[in-house]
Amino acid sequence: MRDLIQVICENLDRTIEVEMGTSLLDIQRQYLPKGxxxxxAAYVNNRIKELNYKVYTPxxxxxxxxxxxxxxxxxERTASFILQRAVRELYPEHKFYIRHSMLRGFYCEIEGRDGISAREAEAIRTRMEELVDAAIPIIRSRVRSIDAAMEFTRLGFDDKTExxxxxxxxxxxxxxxxxxxxxxYGALAPSTDYIRLFDIRPYxxxxxxxxxxxxxxxALKPLVAQDKLFDIFHQYKEWVDIMGxxxxxxxNAKVLAGDASELIKIAEAFHEKRLARIADTIAAANxxxxxxxxxxxxxxxxxxxxSAKRLGIQLRILGLNPVLISLDDYFVNRDKTPRDADGEYDYEALEAIDLRLFNDHLQRLFAGESLPVPRYDFITGKRQWHDNPLRLDDRSVLIVEGIHGLNPRLTPSIPDHMKFKIYISCFTSVSMDNLSRxxxxxxxxxRRMVRDNxxxxxxxxxxxxxxxSVRRGEEKHIFPYQENADVMFNSSLFYEISVLRPYAERILREVPDTVPEYGEAKRLLKFLDNFIPIDPAEIPPTSLLREFIGGSSFRY
Known part of the structure; x- marks a missing residue:
């Protein structure tokens, strides 16, 4: 008599019975129509699993x-694995690096090579296509960590060993x-033939x-020049390499050696220096x-x-009088907020901002008027008003921070020569290892999870x-305008995930296994497990990280 297991398939909205030990791949091939x-991959009881996973319980x-x-x-992970093998076969004597993300893909370098030719790019693409056509299985295994480290050492992957x-x-x-x-630190496809669409281009x-x-x-999107963004990634990658x-x-090795305090000081000083340079540029433009x-x-x-508050301090040093406004405070009341395709409030849409009120205030401030500005309460979802009015003087520079700052539709009445545009993001510069960004x-x-909590x-x-929904909004309303910036600032601190780990772990463990978000919570917990925690005691009160973990000397 066969042992049968009940499987509730959400894609089919029904229950099916399969033999104990059947893989998710076999279930999919037998029961699901081709899409x-x-x-x-699949979520099993709200946890991500490879399709090779076998079922032994309901x-x-x-x-x-x-x-x-x-x-x-x-x-993306599976494509990177295929790429790693292709490059190792073509360039066995050279180390290979996946440096950072770029649009829908990633930028890579081969040690000792000052770029690659179109012919070499074609060779890499061709070898990847051959690996894909061969439908080579990707095998997941649990091994003793000491044995894994020995294997990586044998292969020359000292970064993975470390x-x-x-x-x-x-x-x-x-x-x-x-x-x-x-x-x-995530699932892969069961074999190489799942990755049919990709391209390799010299860059x-x-x-x-x-x-x-x-x-x-x-479909593959055409390559859009992102020179400013690339330069920021590249500069910070070189810097963290120099910092070791x-x-x-x-x-982790430096943290275990007791060097966390020095790492914090260096990273914070680098931020301060960058902001000072940006302030110098603004003052010169003024x-x-x-x-x-x-x-x-x-x-x-x-x-x-x-970043806006710290930039304001640097501008004061130069004799200017910065006045700060947050676009978040110009949100329409929650009941007036537009909805996204899922029916959720779309705070990333430009229409979530009261553009009429905002531009009226700009005109009046630059005309020399004194006026009260709003304050948005995220708990109640309603607008309140400051008691103290704002007014600009001859030395004033108005700093406006918000996700739509580079969208020309935000400030159509302000001449371009009066505006200096800054794009800020957390361009993570530390890699998991040389091949896993x-x-x-x-x-x-x-950051957001810790702060929101x-x-x-x-x-x-x-x-x-x-x-x-936030990510969809960013791709639609923010990323298309990032190259409009006069300057970009990387807000990442190479030590920060080690600090965020205990804060995030506590609240991630509270996510119940009965909800769809449980799978993402488990993935992040697995990711955080790679970092040795750093005590936040020595992080200065002006640090950008204090905006998220608390203890900032700035008022928000």
């Missing part, structure tokens, strides 16, 4: 493809693509791997062309508010539930 995009399963937030990550050695665990999860070994000193996006997983913390393993307005934009939890979105999500009364589940 427009291949299924890449479960609820939800299959996902590249249109899903986590599905596109599975696609990571495993600084996070002592008896067992670790490894992935194999033939004789290629990888370490990832700067290396090459750009082009991948599809979640909104259009069956290019990877999490190196960072003198030469009458710049009176600084617009600071950036995605959620990029640190716009604290840390997503900037994960860094910002951790402390100041806005939201638990981790609520923040996770809204994050996909």
């Amino acid at each position: 427009p995009h291949p299924y890449l 479960i609820t399963v939800r299959y996902i493809d590249a249109t899903h937030f986590e599905g596109i990550r599975v696609y 990571l495993l050695n600084t996070r002592p665990r008896l067992y670790s999860t490894l992935y194999s693509l033939g004789d290629m070994k990888g370490y990832f 700067y000193n290396g090459f750009y791997v082009v991948l599809p996006g979640r909104s259009h997983p069956d 913390v290019p990877t999490v393993g190196r960072l 003198r030469s062309q009458g710049t009176r307005m600084v617009l600071i934009s950036g995605p959620s939890s990029s640190g716009k508010t604290t 840390i997503a900037t979105t994960d860094n910002r999500l951790l 402390a100041t806005r009364g939201h638990n981790a589940q609520a923040t996770l539930a809204r994050w996909e």
Whole structure:
């Protein structure tokens, strides 16, 4: 008699019975109709699992493809694994680096090579296509960490060895693509033939791997020049290399050696120096062309508010009188906020701002009037009013911070020569290892989760539930305008995830396994497990990180 297991398939909205030990892949092939995009992984009881996962107890399963937030990550991780093997075969004597994200893909370099030619890019693409056509299985295994470290050492992956050695665990999860070994903090597709769409293009000193996006997983977007953004990534990557913390393993080693205090001081001093230089540029523009307005934009939890306040201090040193306004305070009342495609409040839409009131206030302030400005209460969702009115004098520079700062529709009546535009984001510069980058979105999500819990009364589940909508809004309303900036500022601090870990872990563990957000909570917990915690005691009260963990000397 066969042992049958009940499986509730959310894609089919019904219960099916399968033999004990059946894989998710076999269930999908037998029961699910073929969709427009291949299924890449699945949520089992709200936890992400590879399709090779076998069923031994009753479960609820939800299959996902590249249109899903986590599905596109599975696609990207698997593509990077195929890329690693292709490059190792073509350049066996050279180290390979996946440096950072770029649009829908990532930028890579081969050590000792000052760029690659179009012919070499074609060779990498061709080898990847051959690996894809071979449908090579990707095998997940649990091995003793000491054995994994020895294997990575044998392969010359000292960065992976250092990571495993600084996070002592008896067992670790490894992935194999033939004789290629990888370490990832997320699921991969079951075999190489799931990754059909990609391109390799020469770029700067290396090459750009082009991948599809979640909104259009069956097409590659044309390469859009992002020179300013690339320069910021590249500068900070070079800097963390010089500081000796290019990877999490190196960072952990310094923390374990007692160097956390010095790391904090260096990172904070670097921020201060960068802000001082930006202030010098603004002051020069004020003198030469009458710049009176600084617009600071950036995605959620990029640190716009604290950066604006610290920039204001630097401008005061130069004899200017900064006056700060937050666009968040010009939100319409919650019941007037536009909704997104899911029916949720769309705070990322420009229409969530009372544009008429905001532009009326700008005109009156620059005309020399004194007027009260609003204050938005995130708890009640209603506008309040400051008691003290604002007024600009001859030395004043108006600093406006908010996600729409670089959108020309925000300030159509202000002449361009009066505006100085800054784009701020958390361009995470430390990598998990040389081949596994840390997503900037994960860094910002951790920041937002910790801050929302402390100041806005939201638990981790609520923040996770809204994050996909936030990301859609950023892609639509913020990222298209980032290259309009006169200057970009990287708000990341290379030590910060080590500080955020205990704050985030506490609230992530409160997410129940009965909700869809549980899977993302578990993924983030697994990610955070790679970092040795840092005590926040020595973080100065003016640090940007204090905006999220508390203890800031600034008023928000």
